[in-house]
Amino acid sequence: xxxxxCGAPNxxxxxxxxxxxxxxxxxxxxxxxxxxxxxxxQQAPIQVSNYLVQAILVTVFxxxxxxxxAIVYAAQVNGKIQMGDAQGALxxxxxxxxxxxxxxxxxxxxxxxxxxLVIIGAVAGS
Numbered sequence: 358x359x360x361x362x363c364g365a366p367n368x369x370x371x372x373x374x375x376x377x378x379x380x381x382x383x384x385x386x387x388x389x390x391x392x393x394x395x396x397x398x399q400q401a402p403i404q405v406s407n408y409l410v411q412a413i414l415v416t417v418f419x420x421x422x423x424x425x426x427a428i429v430y431a432a433q434v435n436g437k438i439q440m441g442d443a444q445g446a447l448x449x450x451x452x453x454x455x456x457x458x459x460x461x462x463x464x465x466x467x468x469x470x471x472x473x474l475v476i477i478g479a480v481a482g483s
Contacts, residue, residue, distance in 0.1 A: 405446045407434035408453040415457050419464025427456035 358369050358381060365376030374381055409431040416424025430453035437446035 403438050403443045403446060405434055405438060405443075405450045406454075407431045407450060408457055409434075411457045412453055412460075415460040415464065420460040420467075423456055423460035423463060427453050427460055430456060 358367050358371065359365065360367060360374040360376055360379060360381060362379045363374060363377040365374055367375055367381060371381055373379065408427065412424060412427035412431040416428060430449050434446050434449045434453065437443075437449055
C-alpha cells in the first residue's frame with residue numbers, strides 16, 4: 358500500500374506511513390470518490406385527479422361559462438405535478454372539482470326550472 362500523502366510504500370497492514378507518519382486510511386478526496394453516491398430521493402409520483410373529463414362534460418352539457426373555468430383549472434393540474442408542486446396541484450384540482458359542481462348545479466337548476474315551467478304551461482293551457 359502506498360501513502361496517500363507522500364507516496365511512500367508501506368506494508369498492507371500498516372496503520373501509519375513509514376515515510377511521513379500520516380494515518381494510512383484512504384485519502385480524504387479518494388474516500389469521497391469511493392464512497393457510494395447518495396441516492397436521490399425518489400418520491401412516489403403524485404396522484405392527483407385533474408377532473409378534465411368532468412370539466413369538459415359539464416361545459417358541453419350544463420353551463421358553458423363555469424365549465425370553462427373548470428377546464429382552465431383542470432388543465433393546470435398536470436403542469437403543477439410535473440414541476441413537483443404537489444400543493445399547487447392539489448389546490449388546482451380542488452378548484453377544478455368545485456367549478457365542475459358549480460357548473461353542474463347551475464345547469465341542473467336551469468333544466469329543472471325549464472321542465473317545471475313547461476309542465477305548468479301545459480297544465481295551464483289545458
